[in-house]
Amino acid sequence: MLPPSPKKPPQNKLGLSHAFLQCADLILPWLTPQELANVSLTCKTLHRAAHSITLYRSLDASRSFENFPIPFHNTVDQYPYAYFFYTPSQIIPSSSSSSLNRQFWGPNSSQTLVLPDSGSSYAEMGCTLDSMDLLGGSWVSVMDESGCECERCEKVSEDNVIGCPCMELEGDEGMGIRSECGPSCGCRLECGNRLSQRGIQVQLKIVKDVRKGWGLYAAQWIQQGQFICELLTTKEARRRQQIYDKLASDDHFSSALLVVREHLPSGNACLRINIDATRAGNVARFINHSCDGGNLSTVLVRSSGALLPRLCFFASKDIKEGEELTFSYGEIRVQPKGSKCFCGSFSCLGTLPSEHT
Ligand SMILES: C[S@@+](CC[C@H](N)C(=O)[O-])C[C@H]1O[C@@H](n2cnc3c(N)ncnc32)[C@H](O)[C@@H]1O
Known part of the structure; x- marks a missing residue:
């Protein structure tokens, strides 16, 4: 057998x-x-x-x-x-x-x-x-383990937001920088002074337009002042630009690194804001330009304990559901070879701002 x-x-x-x-x-x-x-x-x-x-x-x-x-x-x-x-x-x-x-x-x-x-x-x-x-x-x-030294955040404001003693400290507002509490804050992420650290809190969608490409839209009503999303820093954008310059020799590669300059009230300095839409980012990479300033404002937020400040978008006015979210990419000096702007606003100058404008 x-x-x-x-x-x-x-x-x-x-x-x-x-x-x-x-x-x-x-x-x-x-x-x-x-x-x-x-x-x-x-x-x-x-x-x-x-x-x-x-x-x-x-x-x-x-x-x-x-x-x-x-x-x-x-x-x-x-x-x-x-x-x-x-x-x-x-x-x-x-x-x-x-x-x-x-x-x-x-x-x-x-x-x-x-x-x-x-x-x-x-x-x-x-x-x-x-x-x-x-x-x-x-x-x-970017966040490290250190942070602000608050032990407890128990102040409750009229609209039931848990307050933090840090909110009463003076930030660097004069420099265009807002200060937030960091990870070691006693009231944890619920802290009223960590608005931009809880991720995106509003419903959004990304819609394609035949002339502007993808754009970010509100999928709900958004109240003025609400945090929308954040951007990259100059250091990171510069590092990427170097990589893209090297890759540019390849005909099939095109970068989409956008640099936005914001002049500070003093007039002596400007903030440089970057959106790198080429390979990495978050939904901020889909925000299109509007010559009238759009409905978003950019704020540099420094969280206690963080190594770098973060560039954040907040609603600069109430935004209706279905409205496109836009902001001004910066000052426009009209150039014959500049890319065409299709923002559709009454104040449209016809050209997109760029590193060279
Ligand atoms: C940060 S990206 C925005 C998302 C982009 N529309 C996409 O499809 O990925 C910036 C690019 O969007 C386009 N864009 C933004 N605003 C525009 C406008 N008002 N008119 C025409 N094109 C625009 C330009 O090609 C610009 O280089």
Whole structure:
């Protein structure tokens, strides 16, 4: 009698396709739109999986990093979302980091993707703040462990906001800088003086316009003074510009680093504000320019214990649901070769401000 043959791994179609989907689960969320498109041409199963990832991405630009999903709406062309490296809060690269790596962009493990037409489903790896660590551990958060020395924040204002003694201290307002409490503040994140550190608190959406490209819109009524989002610092933008200058020799690469200058009341100095829309950022990268100043104001916020100040957007007036969020990129000196402005405001000068205007 022959000895029993060793157990074979399951060879049926169902088992193979399950393993196949598990592999797709792990790999597809890391792919760029172009790579996803290539993969989707290979077979029906991968076509459905890639389509599902594309749908998922168009539903939340923030990759689940923010408090609310920030969906894309595009009726203009065939690109359902903008692909970029999402940073939920300001990060600075350590000296060892020289480039931005891939970022996971798919559903997290608690969500299950239903593959269109197939009826089958699959769950994926989580997209959490740990994604930052997966980039090789070369990114550091701007906040350090020290902070203000408040022990307790128990002052409650008329509108029930928990106050902090720090709010009564004089900030650097004269310098155009607002001071906020830091991580060691006794009233933690609920502190009334940490408005810009709780992430985005208003519902937003990103809508494509045929002439201006993507733009950031209010998806709810926003009260004047509410925090919207934050930008990058000059140091980080300059470092990136150097990388982009090197890459510019490649015909297929174009950067979108925007520098905004804000003149301080003294008239002797100006603040330089940067939006790097090229590869990384948060939703601030979608804010378009308006010659009339728009409905957002920029404020440099210094949090106690933070290494660098952060550039934050606040609503400069009440904003209706569905209104585009805009601000002025800076002073415009009309140049014949300047990019055309399509802000549509009565005071439009026809040209976008730029580093050279
Ligand atoms: C910070 S990005 C804003 C998001 C951009 N629209 C996109 O699709 O990614 C700045 C770029 O948006 C475009 N833009 C912003 N405001 C504009 C305006 N008022 N008119 C025309 N283009 C504008 C310009 O191409 C500019 O370089």
